[in-house]
Structures are given as structure tokens and as C-alpha cells.
Amino acid sequence: MQVTSTSFRAGGAIPPALAFCKLDPKTHATLSDNRSPQLSWSGAPAGTKSFAVICHDPDVPSRGDDVNQEGRVVPKTLPRVDFFHWVLVDLPASVTSLGEGEFASSVTAKGKPGPAAAHGARQGINDYTGWFAGDKDMGGQYFGYDGPCPPWNDEIPHHYVFTVYALDVAKLPLDGAFTGAQAREALQGHVLAQAAITGVYSLNPAVKYP
Numbered sequence: 142m143q144v145t146s147t148s149f150r151a152g153g154a155i156p157p158a159l160a161f162c163k164l165d166p167k168t169h170a171t172l173s174d175n176r177s178p179q180l181s182w183s184g185a186p187a188g189t190k191s192f193a194v195i196c197h198d199p200d201v202p203s204r205g206d207d208v209n210q211e212g213r214v215v216p217k218t219l220p221r222v223d224f225f226h227w228v229l230v231d232l233p234a235s236v237t238s239l240g241e242g243e244f245a246s247s248v249t250a251k252g253k254p255g256p257a258a259a260h261g262a263r264q265g266i267n268d269y270t271g272w273f274a275g276d277k278d279m280g281g282q283y284f285g286y287d288g289p290c291p292p293w294n295d296e297i298p299h300h301y302v303f304t305v306y307a308l309d310v311a312k313l314p315l316d317g318a319f320t321g322a323q324a325r326e327a328l329q330g331h332v333l334a335q336a337a338i339t340g341v342y343s344l345n346p347a348v349k350y351p
Contacts, residue, residue, distance in 0.1 A: 162290035225321030228265030255284025
């Protein structure tokens, strides 16, 4: 299988329009257009009954003490963990392309509804749900795609991995507000093939990246 995108090149910078936050010279970061990217894939094996798309960032700080704190940095030596930005399952096998902005085209305070999605698919909650938990202005269930917003003081650029899975089942055994981790677990034993495309993003002007 192969995954391509007209929204960004493989290994290249993700445009701010696809991000949850963009650089702001005065406040470090401000909300952006938050458009879901265009994705296309080909080469799925015979017997594919559905596709799943998962976007995760493996570079998220494992500890939040220094995140977005003036006069401090998130050190590159800090262990990193996964943060899920998009969990899309049960895409029919006939669907091999998603349009830019089709699944998100703005930041929606307090989250977006789900799990029902275009093409009869379903979306899980992304990890902004946990990040904003308890925030009176932003707290809620964030179904579907919400793009990059890495710490503006992180010493490393973040990588956003969009993985497409070809599955041997039409519907995964998931219910309600399922998470990225739960979707990954449900995929086990059903993956016929998979492929990914990765983009890079940073809000730290001192960080050089593609």
C-alpha cells in the first residue's frame, strides 16, 4: 500500500492551515484553520472490507511541567508518548481518498460530535478530549480530526503519522466514544496491509524543520 497527500509532502512541513494552532509572534500560538488533510491510498490487497485511518504524534512530552511555560523549555531528552489526533474507522473499501477539510475545517470549542462520520464511517475521540478536560471554555468530547498544537517551547519538532489500515472486517468491534488506543487494540488480527505518511510541525521559532 501507499499513502499520498496533496496537503503536504511526505516528511515535509505540515501547513499551518491543517493545524489546531499556528505561530503568533506576540502570544507564541493562536488558533488556526484546523483543516483535515487530503489523503489518498492505493494498493490495498484483495479481501479488504474496510479502511481505518489513525493520526498520532509520538513526540508528546511525557511530563507537562515545562509545557508552554515562559523562560523554560521542554528538553529534547524528555521521554515522549503518543497523542492521537484522528481516529477514523469503518471506511468502506470503495473509499480510497479523503478531501482536505472534509472531516474538519475549523477549531470547535468544546469538541465536535460523533461517532457518525462521512461515508458511513465512525470517528473516535482524539486526545484533546483529555487535554481540555475541566477547561470551562474548551472542555468536551473531541471526535474526529484536530490538528497539531505542539508546545511552543519544545526543543524538537513533532511528527504527525497518518496511517491507513486495510482490514478484513467491514466494522470494528468498537462502541461509543472509543479512543485511539482502543482502536489500535481492535485492529489487531484484522490488518491485511498498512501504510503511512508523516508530516512535521513546530510552534518554536528556534526549531528548524523541513
